[in-house]
Every structure is written in C-alpha cells, then in structure tokens.
Amino acid sequence: MSRSHLIVRLAGVFLLAATFLSTTHASELRTANEPIDGQYIVVLKDSSARLVNESAASRLPTVASVASSMARTHGAELRGSFSHVVRGFVVQADDKALEQLLLDERVAYVEEDGIISINATQNNATWGLDRVDQRDLPLSGSYTYNTTASNVHTYIIDTGVLGSHNEFSGRMGNGYTAINDGRGTTDCNGHGTHVAGTVAGSTYGVAKSATVHPVRVLGCNGSGTNSGVIAGMDWVAANRSLPAVANMSLGGGASTTTDNAVANMRSAGVTVVVAAGNDNQDACNSSPARSSAAITVGSTTSTDSRSSFSNWGTCVDVFAPGSSITSAWYTSNSATNTISGTSMASPHVAGIAALYLAENPGASPTTVENAIYSSASQNKISSVGSGSPNLLAYSLFDGGDGGDGGDGGSGGELSNGVPESNLSGAQGSETAFFIEVPSGASNLEISISGGSGDADLYVRYGAEPTTSTYDCRPYRNGNNESCSFDTPAGGTWHIMLRGWSSYSGVTLVASFDEPDDGGGGGAPCSGCDQYSGSLSGSSDSDVQPNGTYYYAGSGTHNGWLVGPGNADFDLELYRWSGWRWTRVAQSASASSEEQISYSGNAGYYYWRVLSYSGSGSYDLWLDTP
Template sequence: MNRVTSAALLALTLALASCSSNTPQDASIPMPDQNNTVSAAPIYGNSESGQYIVVFRKTATVQGQSISKLSAGQMVQRLGLDRQGAQIQAVYTEVLDGFAAKLSASNIQKLASDPRVAYLQAVQTYYATDTQSNPPSWGLDRIDQRDLPLSNSFTYSSNGTGVTAYVLDTGLNTTHTSFGGRASIGYDVINDGQNGRDCQGHGTHVAGTIGSSSYGVAKNVKLVGVRVLGCDGTGSNQGIIQAINWVAQNAQKPAVVNMSLGPRSRSVDQAMDDAINSAIGKGITFVLAAGNSNDDACYYSPARTPAAITVASSTRTDARSSFSNYGSCVDIFAPGSDIASTWIGSNTATNTISGTSMASPHTAGAAALVLSANPTFTPQQVRDALVNTATLNKITDPKGTPNRLLFVGQGTTPPPTTDPCSGTNCSKYTGSLSSGQSAYQPNGTYFNYAGGTLKGWLKGPAGSDFDLVLYKWNGSAWQAVSRAETSSSDESITYNAGSGYYTWEIVAYSGSGSYSFWMQK
C-alpha cells in the first residue's frame, strides 16, 4: 500500500500542473506514500503524563509479522527507544497493531519521526453518558408503533435468540432475575478486584434495555459484560481498546457491541475510531451513544465512527432530548429520556435514568433482533435494516440529524441495501484496482473544500483488503490527515476538515477487483 501507480501519479501530476498560483502546481512535488515523502507521524491530543497509544502502519513488520507481535522488550529494542522512558502498559494485536505506554519526551519524538509509526494518540478519559431522573419508562412502548399516543404495549416478532450482545460499560449485575441466567462476565480491564461486577449501575441498566426479560428489546439475547469503566463511571481509551481487541478475538457471532460512553467535551480519538472500524471489518456490529453535550456528534469519538450505528436520544413526546448530541454523524434516534431498567444492589433492583446511553441499547437490542432473523448479515446490512425501517420525520428539533426514529414493529425483514449517503452533497465514484495499485478520487484529482465534516466510504471486492486515505495540501506537499486501514475491503473516514485542498486515495493492499467510493461534504 506504499506504492502509487504511475498512471495515478501522472493523472494527479497533470491536475497539479493546471492549477493557479494558490493551488498545488509544482509537477515535481512528491506524491502521497512515496518512500521519500514520509512525514512525521501525527500526535493526536496531549498527555501531560506521557501516556500514549502508538499505532503502527501495516508495513511495519519483522520477519513477516507485525511489530506488535513481539514482546514488550523486543518492541522497545526494535524501535530504538530508551528503556527507562518506555513503560509499555498494553499491546494491541487484533483491532490495532500497536501498544500503549508511558513515554519520555525523547521517546515520543523518536516514535513520531519513525516511518513505521502511523500516529500517536494521547490516552484520555471516557465517561458513562447518563443523567439521573425518576419518571416511569416508556421506551419499548414507543419503538413498536409509528405514531403517538403510546399504546401501553410492546409487540415483537423476534427475541434475539442465537445472538450475543457485548456490553462495554461498568460491568454487569449478572444475578439480576430479569437476565434469566443469560448474563455473564467476559473481560475486565479495570483491575480493581471487581472481576466484572458492576459497582456503578450504568452497565446493568444498559444491558437491561438490550435484553432483560422485563425492560429489554431482545428478550432472549445472551449478554456479556466487558468492564471498561470503573466504579466512578470512568475509563481510558487505552483500556477500552484492549476490550475491543478482546471482543474481536473472542466474539461469538452473530454479535453486537454496545458502547454507551464517550468524552465530555469535543475530542477526536483516532485510535478508538480505528479499533472500532477494524472490529466492524471482522463482522461485529457496533452501536454507539451519540453523547450528551448538546453538540455536533461529528466532533466526538467514538460517536463519529461512520461504519458504526450512532444513536441520539428522544423524549416520550418525540422531541430530541435537550442533552443529546446531533448532526450528520448520527444514524438514528431512539428513546433515551427517563428510561427504566435493571440496576445494582439486589437481584430485582431497577432505576430510571436518561442519556444517549439509554438510547443506544434500544438500538443494540433492535440490532440483535435483526441478527437473530438474519445471522449472516454484515454490520452494514444490520445498519441498513434499522435505518430503512425507521419512522421518518417524527422528532422535533433534530438540529440537522437524519430524522429517523427506531422502529421494530414490522419484524426483522430488511429492505434493500442503500448507499451510505445521498443528496446533493453526496458523490459516488467507481473504479477497479489490482493488488498493489492505488487510485485517487474524485476522478484522479483533488478538490477545494471550504471546511466542515468530510466523510468517505469505500466498499471493495469481497475477500480483498482495500484501504482509504485522505490527504490535504499543506502548502508544499500532500499530507495524510486520516487513514482507514483495517484488514477488510470496507473502510470509512470522518474528518473535521479546515479549508483547503484534499484528495482521497483508494489502495488495493491485497486482492483485486471493482470498488465503489462515496464522498459527502
């Protein structure tokens, strides 16, 4: 994936040569991914304690295997790091190739200048996304009917049998009677002696909405707690990525993952986004809370991940919840205000809380219904089934969010698959590549963008490994600003872009065939 074909190089060189003085115009400018133009790896965020996630490029191998397959000591040696300033805390081999470590300033700079390193991501804190309240629950009642008023019933034609839901959260109260013996502990990254037990309540509440007998959408789904948030409801991206790595290695498919968590202020976490995209590429559906900051979800990881299903919150009167994030990175609304569900403290405890954390598990439960009826569905097909059967134009004050409300009342037979975007701001391009080749879109050239959220979706041939890279002209050269390089043929990127010139590169890392690419700006 580090070589550009002569045809693609010529096409973009000609395009550069035809531009005015304030555009890229020097025909001798090196192209992206040429060996002599590798720039410093970007450092996303700042960690005062020196804790970073280091992600390798695909080509960073030793004797045919990723550097991350080496022992911690061997990695430090191979990377030429000062041992005293490199305390490796976690290693990722499944959804990312890399490691998390506490690093000295000199080691950070050494890694940033190493061509084997794709980027460094600062370790940061994530939070459970809920707020406390007391009114009765109503969410199940709403999602099986098109219109208000509520009918005081929940009718369902499937119950999630055969599907496993992984709840990345504060753990589970597995003995709760509403789980009926279907809840278990899978993994715990907190290491505080709780061993997956929920000591905060949030995870048990979320799991109850997904699949408890009383409050759940999918009443016979298997529930697996993956504890990534502690008793205070917080955790780090370092640990969450460890958990995603574990799920990707151990998931019993068909499977859906719910992540009702996120940062409290605007924060783009490339490592988190990449880990989720990689797991989705392995056939696991991810459902994400949009966030509770009353802000554009495109500025928040992991909510901005386009290959996942991102969920905003609605009220019992079909309004956007006042706290809910919104915007084009959201796929669907679901009930999230004043939701009753299972809780901790006893095996019959309940609680009523609000948040996009409550909206997301309604949708994860609905995804389990789809997978129960269609166990071979891809994550994209699950998303299409939910989005295309949603009730349209019911939510007031959507603030630019696609106005779709979760609906499960017509069973789980999906409509035809649709394109990932539509409308005047969506463009589709097609092409064909052989292994090792690459091409640029749109149409072999670049485009001028005033700024905003840029999105790209790539669908390559089955069984291949096609990658997607977004470049920006920095005044003297093209610089890669975002990469989607999982092991699958389908990739996606969301990038909060400043004004300037951009181009997309589609790379056939392995395999050959036709591809489709969609750009939304």
C-alpha cells in the same frame, strides 16, 4: 510536561536526527481533550507489524513483538498492546522516550491517552420499549416482538454488568475487564447493568433472550481511558461469537485511534452501536460518536422531541428513546433505576439490531445498519438539531425491509468442504460468511451453485468485502460462480453473497487442502524479533529493522540471517559514531546463512542485508539490548 517544553526538546532532536538518515522524520503527536499524564497510544504503520488476523506470510513481526522491542529500546514502560483492532500499543513515557518514539520510522503517529466516560444523567419513568414497536403516538401500553434473539450475542462495552441480576438469568456469556481493581466484570457503577437491561433484559430489554457479554472498560466512577476502551474492542474482535452486536454507551474527545478500532471491530463482523453524547452539540466532535463504522444514536423524549441534552448533527444516524428510561440496576438482583442519556437510547438500537440478526444471522454489519435506517419511522421528531436525520428507531422492520431473507441461510462460519445449502435473499441483500484457513493450506476454492435468481459472490482476505473492495468477484450471470486461490494466506477469509436480483436454493461451499504436518525449522533464538525481505540481485541491499535504525543500551546485538540456498547474502551491523554511520560487524561467508554477535555501547544501530550474488527472499532474526 508542557507543550512548549516538548517543542523545544523536539527541535533539538530533529537537528540530530536529520544527520542520521535523510528519510528520518518525526511522527505526529495527537492530543486528547483530557490527557492522562505521560501515557500514550503508539500506532504503527501498516508496514511495521501485522495484526493477528493478517497473514503470517507477510513476514512482518506481530504488534506485540514490535511493542516490546520498541518500549525496551526507547526506555518506555509498556502497558499493553493490541492485536486485532489497532496496530499499536500503550506506554508510559517521559519526554525523552516520547521523543524517540516520535522519531522511530515504524510509528504512524502517537496519541495522548485520554479519559472517556459514560453518557447518562439521572431522571425518572418507563416507556422506551412501548415506543420502538409503533410508528406513531400515543403509546399503546404494550411492546410487541417477533423474536427474543436467543441466538444473538450482545457485547456491553461499559462499566461491567451485575451478572447475577434477575434480568439476565442463565444468559451471561464470557467477558473481559480492562479495570484492574479485582472486581472482574462485575458492575460497581450501575450504568453497564442498566444498558445491558435495555439491550437484553427479560423485562426491560428489547432482545429478551440474547446472550450478554460484559466488557468492563469503565470503573466505579464511570470513567476510563481510550486505551482501555480499545483493549475491550480488541477482546471483542478476537473472541466474538456471531451473530454479534456491541453497544458502547460512552464517549470522550475526538480520537482517531478509537475510531479506527471501531472500524476494525466492525470488520470482524460485529455490528457496533454507540451513544451520540449528552452535550447538546455536534456529535462529530467526539469519539466514538463520530465513527462512520458505528450506528450513532441520539436521544428522544416520550413526546418525540430530541432530548435537550442529546448531541445532534450529521454524525448521528438515528434516534431512540433516551429520556427517563427504567432498567436493571447494580445494587441488588432485583434493583431498577430510571435514568436519562444517549446511553439509554443506544441500547434500544443495539437491541433492535439483535432482533434483526436473530432473523438474519448471516447479515453483515452493513446490512443490519441499512435495515435499521430504512425501517426507522420518518419525520416524527421535533427539534432534531442541525444536520440530524429525522429517523426514530423502529423494531418490527415491517416484514423485513432491507433483510437478507432466506430459508436455511444461516450465515456465519463455514467448515472446510461442508456446503451451506438452500440459501436465499432479496435483491440488494448482503449475507456474510467466513472461513478460517490455516497457514500452509493450499487450493482454496469458494463457490456457489444451483437455485434460481441471481446471487453474486464476493471474497476478501482479512476483512469483509464490499461491492467496491474485494479480492475476487467472478461477474457471472446466474448462481454458478467460483473463486480460487492456489496458495491462500493463513487467516480469515470473508465471503459475501449479494442479491443482484432475489435468489433462492443456492449452495455455498468453501474448501482447501490442509497443510502438511511438520516442515521447516523455527527461529534460531528465543524471544527475538523476526524480519523479512527480498533482494533483486547482486549489490541490492535492505536496511533492517523495517528500513530504519533503532536505539539500544549497552549490551550484545545478535543477528541471524537465512537466505536462498542458491545465493550469497551477507549481513552487516552499523553504529552511529556521532557524525557518520560506521560498520562495526560483518558476516560474509560463501552462503546465505550468516550470524553476528556484537557487544557495544549504548547508541543508534541498524542492520544491512546485502546480496553478493543471487536474488530471493530472506529472514532475519534480531535480539538486541
């Protein structure tokens, strides 16, 4: 499809759509450097669908249900949807279907799906581990470490891993593949196995006992798609075991959707480390290297100069050994290979992050990042490149700079009513916890008490709190602080303890009343889409789905409305006649329970919920052709 052809087609659609609804506008089509013909990532507005970790109380439909409905309505082939890191889905679409997707008001933007690939080149000799445990050259010939990080989970988002390799014996965790070639998570390229070996190999690894989770998003040729990489991140966010580090030694053209997925994976508590890229250019030109939610790593040589291929610039956060790195290989259970690239630098830092998390398992990604930056060796690298920080990754942390500290401060998930005791931390430290609250629970209370010093409590629903973004921050001196929520949303509640000054001996507890068993009825239909809203009084009305119209083929439109028992809400269905909207069906009983079943030709439709009398919330279920 040529750009000029698309522009001509869209111009005609704009004129038609302008007569539909005055608010109609086309969403932006974002291009990829290496697009996959006819394949698109459709990103929805926040008001159009909810992610799995967002409260069902919002009454928005899930991304999966919206994706299925939109693909069917607009004649696109649904290839997959995301539920944790991106509010969107992947389709194969022709010009007509693409036009309709761009005109759908639930869509924030559409992005061409693009090619993404590994960041490695061939070369030759081992020295990287030797470098990261010392401040200065010459190399000492040894690697010193204080922990093997056996309690940390590492997610290798790459070409897969040869799980039977001797480097990973007994330490392979569950995994995921986005590549449909029947190989599962097994590496048929070598890159992912090499990266995993540097992160967590028993011989070549920084964190020698960490669990390795293969997330295969690149094929045997070392390339894949943005949507496949996003699917891998979506799986990590949904299935991560904390403490966790994800390494992404891959890259492609700039992609807003990929960057957003990185940020949301990080919000799930996963520290993200990515390669800067191998084009000797500004790392801000590519994704995920440009993501501010990741630790972006450039490459150095054994003489502490920036590798000639390494990207540079303000999007690079730290450098690590990347030229001539020896690690595990995929050709046998004992094979090794020596290769170069920022792909080899990134896993050194991912391994260092795992070491930090081993000693500080409750540390938030922010804390891990700050610890790595503050402990890095300064001004050791020559020719760092314009805008790059002169920071070389260091693995020993000099006694825990930037750490959370803590005897017994395990961090991680809390259980209902079970206290975490004897927590401690340094001034400025940030320790993350979370608790899963079921839908329908009540009286959530999160509190800290006891001990000495001054810890501050931050609470946020659905994402990690920061010092500027939170749902509750009591602002009390000392360690007696509490946050209460009478009707908490179901899902993940995140908690941060931050040291206003150093503190110790603090107890943290989160508790809630379990929801009652049983309860209200379900949907009146199977496989239909649910929408919700509220009306303020007589004559108020809403347009559904989500304030816009939809296109449907010939068939039956079914709608079920349930509103307040003390009000009278009605339901109407409208169809575009070619020059105006015409009401084609109405249900207007004396109650707020209405049902419409209308058989119609292909065309544009919308539903209207209106109040004849009374106010309150309603639910609407739709089953359309």
